[in-house]
Amino acid sequence: MSVTLSQSSRWFARPLALVIAVLLTVVAGSGFLGLRYWQERQAANLAHERSRQVLETLDRLKTIIADVEAQRRGYLLTLDPSYLKAYGVSDESVRRDAQALQALVAGDPLQNHRAGHLALTVAAKLREIDDIVKTAQTSSGPAALAMIRSLDEIRSQIDQMVDHERFLLVDQERGAEALEHRKAWLIATAVIIVAVLAVVAFALARLEAIRRRKAIAENVALHSDLLTRDKKIRRLVDANIVGIIIWEVEGRILEANDEFLRMVGYDREDLIAGRLHRTTLTPPEWRDRDEHTVAELKRIGTAQPFEKEYLRKDGSRVPVLIGGTMFGESTSQGVGFVLDLTERKRAVEALRQSEERFRTLVQFSFDVYWETDAQHRFTHQEFAASLVDAPALGSEIGKRRWEVPYLEPDEEAWRKHRETLDAKLPFRDFELARPAPDGSKRYVSVSGLPVFDETGRFTGYRGVGRHITERRQAEEALRAMQAELAHVNRVTTMGEMSASIAHEVNQPIAATVTNAQAALRWLRAQPPDLDEVRASLNRIVEDGKRAGNVISGIRTLVNKLPPRKDRFDLNEAVLEMVALTRSEVLNHGILLQTELAPGLPGVDGDRTQLQQVILNLILNAVEAMGSIAEGTRELWINTEREAAGGVLVTVRDSGPGLDAADTESVFTAFYTTKPEGMGMGLAICRSMVEAHGGRMWASANEPRGAVFQFTLPLERDASIPARHVRPNPAA
Numbered sequence: 001m002s003v004t005l006s007q008s009s010r011w012f013a014r015p016l017a018l019v020i021a022v023l024l025t026v027v028a029g030s031g032f033l034g035l036r037y038w039q040e041r042q043a044a045n046l047a048h049e050r051s052r053q054v055l056e057t058l059d060r061l062k063t064i065i066a067d068v069e070a071q072r073r074g075y076l077l078t079l080d081p082s083y084l085k086a087y088g089v090s091d092e093s094v095r096r097d098a099q100a101l102q103a104l105v106a107g108d109p110l111q112n113h114r115a116g117h118l119a120l121t122v123a124a125k126l127r128e129i130d131d132i133v134k135t136a137q138t139s140s141g142p143a144a145l146a147m148i149r150s151l152d153e154i155r156s157q158i159d160q161m162v163d164h165e166r167f168l169l170v171d172q173e174r175g176a177e178a179l180e181h182r183k184a185w186l187i188a189t190a191v192i193i194v195a196v197l198a199v200v201a202f203a204l205a206r207l208e209a210i211r212r213r214k215a216i217a218e219n220v221a222l223h224s225d226l227l228t229r230d231k232k233i234r235r236l237v238d239a240n241i242v243g244i245i246i247w248e249v250e251g252r253i254l255e256a257n258d259e260f261l262r263m264v265g266y267d268r269e270d271l272i273a274g275r276l277h278r279t280t281l282t283p284p285e286w287r288d289r290d291e292h293t294v295a296e297l298k299r300i301g302t303a304q305p306f307e308k309e310y311l312r313k314d315g316s317r318v319p320v321l322i323g324g325t326m327f328g329e330s331t332s333q334g335v336g337f338v339l340d341l342t343e344r345k346r347a348v349e350a351l352r353q354s355e356e357r358f359r360t361l362v363q364f365s366f367d368v369y370w371e372t373d374a375q376h377r378f379t380h381q382e383f384a385a386s387l388v389d390a391p392a393l394g395s396e397i398g399k400r401r402w403e404v405p406y407l408e409p410d411e412e413a414w415r416k417h418r419e420t421l422d423a424k425l426p427f428r429d430f431e432l433a434r435p436a437p438d439g440s441k442r443y444v445s446v447s448g449l450p451v452f453d454e455t456g457r458f459t460g461y462r463g464v465g466r467h468i469t470e471r472r473q474a475e476e477a478l479r480a481m482q483a484e485l486a487h488v489n490r491v492t493t494m495g496e497m498s499a500s501i502a503h504e505v506n507q508p509i510a511a512t513v514t515n516a517q518a519a520l521r522w523l524r525a526q527p528p529d530l531d532e533v534r535a536s537l538n539r540i541v542e543d544g545k546r547a548g549n550v551i552s553g554i555r556t557l558v559n560k561l562p563p564r565k566d567r568f569d570l571n572e573a574v575l576e577m578v579a580l581t582r583s584e585v586l587n588h589g590i591l592l593q594t595e596l597a598p599g600l601p602g603v604d605g606d607r608t609q610l611q612q613v614i615l616n617l618i619l620n621a622v623e624a625m626g627s628i629a630e631g632t633r634e635l636w637i638n639t640e641r642e643a644a645g646g647v648l649v650t651v652r653d654s655g656p657g658l659d660a661a662d663t664e665s666v667f668t669a670f671y672t673t674k675p676e677g678m679g680m681g682l683a684i685c686r687s688m689v690e691a692h693g694g695r696m697w698a699s700a701n702e703p704r705g706a707v708f709q710f711t712l713p714l715e716r717d718a719s720i721p722a723r724h725v726r727p728n729p730a731a
């Protein structure tokens with residue numbers, strides 16, 4: 001910085017000297033011009049004064065000459081001596097003035113010559129006139145005239161001189177005028193010069209002030225810079241973040257901060273006593289490396305940082321990073337920094353272990369570990385070794401998640417997933433189907449967490465994937481099994497029913513046959529026993545009636561097992577049946593919608609029986625819609641409160657529907673339109689509903705399909721809501 005300072009002052013000195021030189025020249029020049037002006041002015045004044053005096057003298061001379069002439073002429077004309085009274089005086093003053101004149105014009109050769117000539121002429125003429133006066137005894141006109149003529153000559157000489165002097169005066173005035181002009185110019189020039197100088201001086205003063213201010217600021221900055229640098233170094237040393245040592249290149253450690261002493265386990269006393277030496281601090285296997293460093297220091301003055309170990313006072317070792325530099329070429333001392341690497345080594349080891357743990361975790365918990373960047377492109381993928389059909393390593397790096405081929409893409413699910421990604425939110429169990437090498441489907445469940453760097457900037461996602469193919473398959477199987485179970489359940493119920501019916505019907509029929517055979521036997525007897533025949537026929541009629549009762553009175557059959565009375569949540573019971581039939585419904589491409597009245601009171605009855613009713617209605621609707629080729633397949637199930645105070649369950653479909661004539665016959669036992677049908681389902685359903693005190697009926701749906709409805713009464717105290725109402729998942 002001092003270099004810049006002297007440079008700037010040198011830059012400044014040159015124009016300053018120049019300005020001073022110009023200033024001096026201008027002052028000297030204007031002084032000289034002023035002096036010249038003053039001298040000229042003085043000379044002009046003198047000349048003017050002299051000319052004025054000359055003219056005055058000449059004027060006086062002329063007057064005196066006129067007096068002399070008047071006296072002489074008076075005397076000559078009158079010879080009166082009183083005229084000559086002042087004679088001597090006038091003559092004398094003429095002479096004196098002539099002499100004075102000569103002295104006055106001494107500087108002007110022409111006038112001087114003229115003055116000389118005038119003086120001579122005056123003397124000569126005065127003498128001549130004296131002579132004339134002396135010789136004039138009588139008044140003499142001619143003499144006077146002659147005298148006057150001679151005085152005329154003097155006068156003409158005086159006039160010549162006056163003219164000359166007047167010319168001179170005019171000249172002098174012109175000169176004075178020119179001088180005045182010059183003076184004005186001189187003053188104007190001086191004013192301009194002064195103004196310019198003032199401006200220059202002001203500018204220079206400002207420049208100087210700025211320079212000074214800058215210099216001061218620079219000095220202050222320099223000073224504080226030095227101070228802060230000094231402080232920084234001191235803080236670095238005192239902060240004990242790194243070990244700092246001052247050493248002799250040969251190995252003795254002269255100075256060390258606390259951190260270094262802590263590192264090597266020595267104390268300040270050891271340091272002062274000179275017990276700290278490179279060779280004692282360095283384990284034998286590091287000595288060669290140290291030799292190399294010493295050579296490096298001697299050669300280039302610095303040692304590149306390198307890792308080594310120090311021996312502590314207690315003999316243990318400490319890993320360090322060390323670097324250093326010599327103070328200068330002329331000294332054998334230098335400064336070194338020493339960084340304790342124990343923590344770092346431990347951290348590296350911890351990191352390695354954590355990595356290993358993580359790897360183990362991934363290996364056993366997940367099938368895939370992945371990372372994406374802020375643009376959701378895969379940057380890293382790791383597949384569990386157990387994953388037999390993992391994609392080729394690196395084949396998906398750089399691709400965005402949605403650019404990787406997936407099977408059965410669910411647009412809606414993807415849209416939601418993209419929204420989550422855009423919002424940088426964590427996600428869990430996002431399920432995907434991927435093609436396996438053999439062409440089969442592999443289901444993967446992906447979870448991820450957004451990653452932000454220390455500044456809070458989003459850098460991508462990190463997450464895991466789990467293959468859930470088996471789980472999915474198991475779920476599918478379970479669902480299929482449940483559907484199967486539903487079927488079996490129904491078939492079993494039907495089977496049981498038909499077995500009972502067969503039993504009930506068979507018995508009266510068998511009795512009828514027996515009685516008929518008995519009647520025939522009584523008729524064949526000789527003589528025929530008509531009373532017995534009548535009795536047998538009566539029994540046949542009874543048996544016939546009994547069979548009729550069995551067939552028409554299914555209700556009696558069902559009533560054999562009185563329904564259990566439990567209070568249950570009807571909506572929940574409906575939803576269970578919906579869940580049970582879900583795969584059946586989906587497989588038939590049916591859209592199922594439920595609308596279940598919230599807060600329905602609990603229903604008292606046999607939950608299983610009523611679920612059988614609902615299941616039967618659902619399966620009937622599914623079977624009915626399975627046969628239609630056109631139109632959407634829709635199934636609505638709703639529950640509501642009935643006007644009469646009970647609850648109403650409605651199962652409505654968009655299948656082929658029922659003829660108006662059939663709405664009642666479908667409930668008749670053995671009425672079926674299906675090749676494998678039993679025609680018992682609806683009959684039993686109605687019996688069950690009626691056993692609960694409800695009603696069941698069918699009607700046509702608009703624009704197509706069938707509606708099956710049933711009511712269940714509520715007990716007087718059934719206004720208490722059921723245990724809980726689950727939210728409606730299918731809605």
Ligand code: ADP
Pocket residue numbers: 620621624653655656657658666667671672673674676677678679680681682683705706
């Ligand atoms: P099955 O189902 O064994 O035939 P059901 O008593 O359950 O016995 O049904 C009797 C008949 O009623 C069925 O064969 C069918 O013709 C008719 N049916 C039942 N439900 C529907 C429905 N949802 N749509 C149209 N017809 C139906």
